[in-house]
Amino acid sequence: MTAASPMDRAAGVLVPLFSIPSSSSWGIGEIADLPVLASWLREARVSVVQLLPVNEMAAGETSPYSAISAMAIDPIFISLRDVGDFQACGGEARLPLAAQAALRSARGAGRVDHAAVRHAKDAALQLAFSMFWETEWIRGTARAGAFATYCVFEEWWLADYALYRALRDRYAARSWTDWDAPLRNREPGALDDARRELEREVLYYQYLQWIAEEQWQDARAASAPVRVFGDFPFMVSTDSADVWARQDLFRFDRTVGVPPDAFSATGQEWGLPVYRWDRMAEQGDGWLKQRSRRSARLYDGYRIDHLVGFYRTYSRPLGEQEGAFDPVDEAEQLAQGERLMDLFIASGARIIAEDLGSVPEFVRESLTRLGLPGYKVVRWEREWDTPGQPFRDPAAYPALAVGTTGTHDTDPNATWWEQAPPEERQAFAELAAVRGALAGAAPADAPFTPALRDAILALLYRSPASLLLIPLQDVFGWTDRINTPGTVAADNWCWKLPWRVDALAVEPVAAERAAFLKALAAETGRFPAKT
Numbered sequence: 001m002t003a004a005s006p007m008d009r010a011a012g013v014l015v016p017l018f019s020i021p022s023s024s025s026w027g028i029g030e031i032a033d034l035p036v037l038a039s040w041l042r043e044a045r046v047s048v049v050q051l052l053p054v055n056e057m058a059a060g061e062t063s064p065y066s067a068i069s070a071m072a073i074d075p076i077f078i079s080l081r082d083v084g085d086f087q088a089c090g091g092e093a094r095l096p097l098a099a100q101a102a103l104r105s106a107r108g109a110g111r112v113d114h115a116a117v118r119h120a121k122d123a124a125l126q127l128a129f130s131m132f133w134e135t136e137w138i139r140g141t142a143r144a145g146a147f148a149t150y151c152v153f154e155e156w157w158l159a160d161y162a163l164y165r166a167l168r169d170r171y172a173a174r175s176w177t178d179w180d181a182p183l184r185n186r187e188p189g190a191l192d193d194a195r196r197e198l199e200r201e202v203l204y205y206q207y208l209q210w211i212a213e214e215q216w217q218d219a220r221a222a223s224a225p226v227r228v229f230g231d232f233p234f235m236v237s238t239d240s241a242d243v244w245a246r247q248d249l250f251r252f253d254r255t256v257g258v259p260p261d262a263f264s265a266t267g268q269e270w271g272l273p274v275y276r277w278d279r280m281a282e283q284g285d286g287w288l289k290q291r292s293r294r295s296a297r298l299y300d301g302y303r304i305d306h307l308v309g310f311y312r313t314y315s316r317p318l319g320e321q322e323g324a325f326d327p328v329d330e331a332e333q334l335a336q337g338e339r340l341m342d343l344f345i346a347s348g349a350r351i352i353a354e355d356l357g358s359v360p361e362f363v364r365e366s367l368t369r370l371g372l373p374g375y376k377v378v379r380w381e382r383e384w385d386t387p388g389q390p391f392r393d394p395a396a397y398p399a400l401a402v403g404t405t406g407t408h409d410t411d412p413n414a415t416w417w418e419q420a421p422p423e424e425r426q427a428f429a430e431l432a433a434v435r436g437a438l439a440g441a442a443p444a445d446a447p448f449t450p451a452l453r454d455a456i457l458a459l460l461y462r463s464p465a466s467l468l469l470i471p472l473q474d475v476f477g478w479t480d481r482i483n484t485p486g487t488v489a490a491d492n493w494c495w496k497l498p499w500r501v502d503a504l505a506v507e508p509v510a511a512e513r514a515a516f517l518k519a520l521a522a523e524t525g526r527f528p529a530k531t
Contacts, residue, residue, distance in 0.1 A: 001338050004345045004371035006400075007466040011517065011526040012048025012229065013041065014408065015472040016064070016482060017077060018112050019495050022502040024081050027106025028117045031215040032079035033501050038223035040504040044514035045521035050229040050303065050469045052408055052482075058239070059173065062114050062493040063483070065233050065305075068168075070242045071157040071294050073212040075125060076118055083211060086128035088135075099123035112494040128211075129204050137203070150210045157290060158206055164241035166201035167194060175239035186245070216298060229350070229469075230299035232291070234306035235272040246287055249279050254315040259323060261358045267314075267323070268486075274315045277326060277336060285343055292347035301350025307374075308359045311337030311366070334362055341370050352402050352467065356380075368400060376401045376465060378456060379416055382427070391428050394463035403465030405456060405474040408482040412473040413456060415481075417448040433459050453477040454516065461520040468526070472497075475513055 020029035020037050034049070041049060055067035056074040067074075080086050095103065103120035106113045136144045151158060164176065171179055182190035195202060220228050235256055236242050243250055250273040257269040280288065295302045304310070312333040316323035327333050344351050353367050355374035367374055381392040397403060405413050417425070425443035429435050437455035438446045446452070457475070460468050473480055483492045497504075504510040521527040 001370065002342045002345050003369065004351055006371065007350060007373065009466055009524075009526050010047045010227075011045070011461065011468045011521055012050055012227075012470070013046055013472050013475060014050040014404070014469050016052045016408070016493075016495070017054055018493070019472075019482075020497055020501040021112075023500045024079075024502075025107075025500075026080060026103055026117055026120055027109060028076060028112050028114075029496075029501070030079040031073075031077050031212065031219050032082055034219040034228065035222035036501045037504070038226040040501075040510065040514060041226050043505070044517040045527035046517060047225060047527050048227050048229055048301075048467065048469065049223075051231065053231045053233055054298075055233075057114075059118055060115070062112075064231075064493065066237055067233070068164075068237060068240045069161050070233070070236045070240065070291055072161050072209055072241070073216060073298075075208045075212060076114070076121055078121065078125065078208070078212050079215060080121065080124050080128075082215060083125075083128050085131040085136075086124055089127050089131040092124075094127055095120065095123050111491070111496055114494065125208060126204075129207050132207060133200070133203075147207065147210050150213070151206050154209070154213075157294065158209060160245040161209075161241040162202045162205040163191070163195060163198070164244055165205040166198040169201060170198065176244040177238065186247075220300075227300035227350075228298075229352075230295055230302040232295055232302045232304050232344075234304075234309045235270070235275075238273050242287070243273060249276055249283075249287060250274060251276055251315075254317050256309070256313060256315050257323065258357065259314050266321070269316060274326070275313060277313070281336075281339075285340065288340065289343055292344050292349075296347035296349040299349055301352065303352045303354050304344060305354050307353040307355050307367075308357070308363055310340045311360075311363050330360075330362060334366060337363065338366055338370065341366070341372060345370065345372075352469075356407070371400065373400045373402050373465075373467060375407075376403050376463075377407070377410075378403075378405055378460065379413075379428075388427060391431055393431060394459045394465070397463045397465045399464045399466050401463075401465040401467075403460045403463050403468045404470055405460070406471050408471070409485045411481065412471065412479050413453065414448040414474075414477050414479045417452070431459065448477065450477060457517075458520060461524045461526060475517070476509070 015037070017029045017034070020033050021027060022033045022036055025033060037049065053064040053067060054073055054077055055064065056069045056072040057064065057066060058068050092100065092103065099120045102116040106116040106120060109116070137147070167179065167183060168174070168176070176184055183194060238252065252273050254274045255269050256272045256274050258267050260267040312325040312327060314323050314325055325333070327336055351372055353372045353374045355364065355367065356377065364374065376394070376397050378394065382389045383392060394403060410416070411419070420428070422444035429438060429443040433455045434452065437449070437451040439451070453474070457470065460470065480495050481491065482495055499507050499510070
């Protein structure tokens with residue numbers, strides 16, 4: 001068992017990449033927009049930005065947790081202004097008229113229009129690749145050689161991914177489970193034939209990942225010393241390159257979820273395949289090691305989603321209500337969880353544990369031994385067994401913790417306060433800083449004011465928690481949601497900042513917020529002295 005090294009004292013914000021478009025973007029936050037955000041974060045003395053997954057989604061999908069690859073960056077995040085092949089072939093003026101119309105619509109939309117963005121970028125990236133094919137690849141230039149080197153270096157995931165994407169196009173976006181049997185079952189001869197027949201298409205998808213990877217690494221370097229954290233989803237979709245390539249590691253007769261708890265009398269069913277933990281172990285957890293290696297390549301640190309699932313996975317047979325944990329025995333659960341946590345720690349990236357919901361005490365004790373910080377969400381941290389269930393003062397949080405006001409799945413603070421029942425408001429107002437911010441107003445009647453917003457932020461900054469990851473909405477006191485769990489709605493996964501990210505430096509409200517966070521960081525020691 002290996003303990004993670006202690007985390008330095010830092011403040012961070014949570015914001016999806018898709019939410020931070022600049023004036024040069026194509027209607028969505030792009031890779032090249034990260035350093036622009038980092039410039040504002042540096043001014044605010046915020047040293048970490050936590051992103052949601054950036055893995056590739058299928059066309060028509062908007063949830064970053066429903067990806068068709070656990071490894072590939074979604075090309076929707078590529079910044080076309082920095083793709084030389086696209087500019088060399090004429091840039092936006094060369095786009096088909098329908099793609100130009102989609103781009104205008106995407107740029108003018110108040111929310112991310114994923115379909116319009118994807119339409120415009122697909123057309124642009126096809127043009128860029130055609131230029132690369134004609135001027136670089138078939139001529140065997142030095143740049144073509146650099147691309148070929150990348151493909152060899154990343155072959156361990158890129159080869160299966162690119163073939164899967166090319167085949168998925170051939171089958172009109174149908175799931176691999178509906179492909180012809182030889183390809184569905186990965187018969188070697190059928191795979192070899194497909195690689196020959198789809199050579200150009202396979203190369204196209206490898207090219208997109210090469211472009212995305214180069215932009216990503218440039219953006220990370222330009223964002224320093226702000227560190228980029230990512231998200232490691234617990235599961236992958238059945239219709240994904242990874243599951244197609246490693247069918248022996250999954251069960252398809254059951255579906256992953258969570259058992260009934262205080263939040264749901266029936267539990268949750270996620271419609272995802274189930275890990276065969278015994279097969280994983282027999283193979284030395286090789287695929288999870290690859291995933292952790294890939295995440296460490298992309299991020300300075302990453303959040304382990306649904307952490308408890310790696311200790312014990314709850315699943316149900318298809319169509320049934322009763323489920324079970326795997327492993328069944330607590331000792332086996334502990335051994336498995338710690339084996340897998342060692343694997344993540346060994347990746348070299350900073351690891352944080354999403355331990356929200358119903359998590360057994362032995363798992364929390366395990367995380368402490370391993371030095372992995374779990375979450376402390378202010379509104380959920382209460383003395384539940386004490387009369388009146390008072391809120392726990394953040395001053396009592398442990399140093400080994402991620403302090404926050406919420407997640408991508410929760411109401412922003414402003415909405416929570418406005419909708420909280422009177423007794424919950426009254427209990428929260430017992431915290432001295434909150435009581436002071438209310439300035440004598442009765443908690444049941446008090447609105448969510450800037451003073452209350454800032455009192456909550458100050459409570460977290462002054463807490464011992466080594467890392468803060470505060471949703472950007474709660475820094476500003478906005479009511480915009482990123483996602484409402486259990487719903488399929490047009491508002492999910494499409495929130496944009498109210499200003500272009502390159503306007504943050506001159507936007508008075510953003511400048512005031514940066515100055516406020518900077519003062520808190522100076523008071524509480526949450527940023528390196530020299531930036």
